[in-house]
Amino acid sequence: MMEVAAGHDERDVVLRADSLSKRFGGLLAVQNVSFTQYAGEILAVIGPNGAGKTTLLNLLSGVYRPTSGRLWLLGRDVTSDAMEARCHAGLGRAFQIVRPFPEMTVHENVTVGALFGKHGTRLPEAREQAYELLERTGLAAHADKAAHELTLLQDKRLEVARALATRPQVLLLDEVMAGLRPAEAQEAVALVRSVRESGVSVLFIEHLMPVVRDLSDRVVVMDQGQVIASGTYREVTANPQVVSAYLGTETELHA
Numbered sequence: 001m002m003e004v005a006a007g008h009d010e011r012d013v014v015l016r017a018d019s020l021s022k023r024f025g026g027l028l029a030v031q032n033v034s035f036t037q038y039a040g041e042i043l044a045v046i047g048p049n050g051a052g053k054t055t056l057l058n059l060l061s062g063v064y065r066p067t068s069g070r071l072w073l074l075g076r077d078v079t080s081d082a083m084e085a086r087c088h089a090g091l092g093r094a095f096q097i098v099r100p101f102p103e104m105t106v107h108e109n110v111t112v113g114a115l116f117g118k119h120g121t122r123l124p125e126a127r128e129q130a131y132e133l134l135e136r137t138g139l140a141a142h143a144d145k146a147a148h149e150l151t152l153l154q155d156k157r158l159e160v161a162r163a164l165a166t167r168p169q170v171l172l173l174d175e176v177m178a179g180l181r182p183a184e185a186q187e188a189v190a191l192v193r194s195v196r197e198s199g200v201s202v203l204f205i206e207h208l209m210p211v212v213r214d215l216s217d218r219v220v221v222m223d224q225g226q227v228i229a230s231g232t233y234r235e236v237t238a239n240p241q242v243v244s245a246y247l248g249t250e251t252e253l254h255a
């Protein structure tokens with residue numbers, strides 16, 4: 001077992017990656033990545049283009065099996081579990097590419113998430129939960145609209161609502177702020193904070209540094225498949241190795 005950080009208890013660990021690697025042919029897209037996420041934490045994964053962030057998220061959610069390494073979710077080894085099993089075990093994911101069922105209503109889309117997330121949820125119960133989630137995510141007024149009628153920000157809210165409908169303890173967010181205007185991104189930041197306040201730990205990938213600064217408790221920085229730094233936003237953005245990894249990229253490191 002890996003170490004537990006000062007001030008934390010082993011029982012607080014929600015997600016633990018131990019030396020995860022993923023090889024695509026000759027390329028090690030993710031190489032020996034280890035990190036621990038504690039309950040209630042908002043953890044950001046950042047890094048320049050091609051650093052391996054999306055591949056890591058796909059390893060966490062079960063889209064890919066790792067070439068080597070192990071993953072624990074809430075104390076349980078889920079390394080060889082499929083996506084659906086991880087979802088039932090408490091892992092939810094909202095996708096970068098927003099993919100609701102476009103012809104179904106907003107409410108129906110969230111109901112599907114509620115039915116999928118937990119064995120034995122009956123339709124009336126799922127429908128009720130879906131209404132509650134639409135309230136929480138600010139979509140109640142749009143419940144009966146077809147999903148394709150939503151704006152981009154509303155789509156992102158729907159994606160978060162659908163992921164929450166599976167009742168996760170850890171929520172994975174893949175660049176949910178992409179394409180939002182700054183004011184909208186602030187609204188999305190508030191939504192993610194409220195998700196955490198409801199007791200869900202959040203792990204997110206993000207390119208927008210102001211969002212990382214405002215939202216994260218801790219940041220894991222990847223470059224060329226490896227973790228090169230981790231710590232608070234202030235710590236990692238002052239780290240010379242991180243600064244040099246971002247040099248010459250389009251991302252402004254200091255938000």
Ligand SMILES: Nc1ncnc2c1ncn2[C@@H]1O[C@H](COP(=O)(O)OP(=O)(O)OP(=O)(O)O)[C@@H](O)[C@H]1O
Pocket residue numbers: 024027029047048049050051052053054055056
């Ligand atoms: N399915 C795949 N097959 C082969 N190579 C892949 C595959 N997926 C990703 N890669 C490669 O793995 C490396 C890491 O890619 P990944 O998309 O994980 O990085 P990223 O940090 O998410 O990048 P970005 O910020 O641009 O989305 C890249 O070199 C990419 O080309």
